[in-house]
Amino acid sequence: MADPTILVTNDDGIHAPGLRKLISIAREFGRVAVVAPDGPRSGMSHAITSGTPLRLKKLAEDNDYSEYVCTGTPVDAIKMGEQIVLKKRPDLVLSGINHGSNASVNIIYSGTMGAALEACIDGIPAIGFSILDYSSGADFSAVDDYVRIIIRNTLEHGLPEHTCLNVNIPAINREAIRGIKVCKQAKGKWEEEFDVRIDPHNHHYYWLTGAFRDGDTSPDSDSFALANNFISIVPVHFDFTAHHAVNDIRKWDFNV
């Protein structure tokens, strides 16, 4: 596709190094509009803001580039990017590069993937990128060629209707990356432990903490690919229907 319009967002906020890396690569491909949250929105999933109004502020603009910061969630950023900034559907949405894994069940909590899925609902090809390093000092030096080739393929081939890509990148150096694997979402879950504390007024408060438990060793899962130094791509959609369960539940007796 020649000179595509690309909308870029993230969930770590406008100042995150991962966003800057993704912007610099996106600009090689076409006209870029950035609409990113004004601060961290990790764990915001597919949340939207309807009870309070949203703000949007232009930070930069020239012929082939514009950059806006917004209040609200990553999904709000996509909606404002389409409706207010571009006033049309972009040709591609890129989200990330997230600081931290969105592989396995992490996708369901992820603001990065919330934004990509929102574009996907609107029929726009979208890719969420994440690197397996939560720190703001994550090393993105190995990622350029891989991010580029995934964007290039997506622009060239398009994506099946209502499908987007969840891309995760191991936090290792360029030479150690063994390539790209197209995978399925691994089974896994967070084991929560609340860190209980007592405030100066003698009331309890609770910090959500936890450890990720990866119970899936199937060789076609994203967790397995990442553990073996591959970049994982999972094509994802937003049909939550457990199709395999429909017929069994139809046999229940619903007579009231």
Added chain:
Amino acid sequence: MADPTILVTNDDGIHAPGLRKLISIAREFGRVAVVAPDGPRSGMSHAITSGTPLRLKKLAEDNDYSEYVCTGTPVDAIKMGEQIVLKKRPDLVLSGINHGSNASVNIIYSGTMGAALEACIDGIPAIGFSILDYSSGADFSAVDDYVRIIIRNTLEHGLPEHTCLNVNIPAINREAIRGIKVCKQAKGKWEEEFDVRIDPHNHHYYWLTGAFRDGDTSPDSDSFALANNFISIVPVHFDFTAHHAVNDIRKWDFNV
């Protein structure tokens, strides 16, 4: 199942009439613990709270009933209910009754279904209930027998692993309800329009509004069932993988 432990939450907050209705029915089946947000959390999807601490306050307790109010999201409420209040996995999680539809693509934005899916990730049978009336004065008088029979079936049969139920109820009177249909998630989307206003300091602000566009007329969809005065049940899971797309994307040229 005899004397099950049932955890109840919602996304409309502790004072919502829909929650009160669901509690009263749940108490017919077993011991009930309520952990619900302190105010509205509509549109919070699967969001979690990690950047700020959470609060939890006991409002009531006797032998077979306890009720807590919390800050945070519906998913946080499930985590606190399991880890702090019950200190074990309940036998069933009920979420709702939501004031407003969670049929079709609304499930992805829904805090009600976020809570049900969180239980589902933890391997707990879970049901999210919603009625198609956004008002706090929604009429729940028709729902009792239907909510009861869906809970009874779920306790009797269990649910397939990592599957929960998305139940939507038309806002019509008891006589007009034609029964229950087990369905697939309809295709549909929100067409956003931002309501742009100017504040007293002459800056723009934006209210997210929109109209739901239901493009799916397939007779096995939840939207179709509801439009025809049936209660819809969609069994849902949290595997986002677009399995049909995996092989096609494996054919892309990823050589860097």
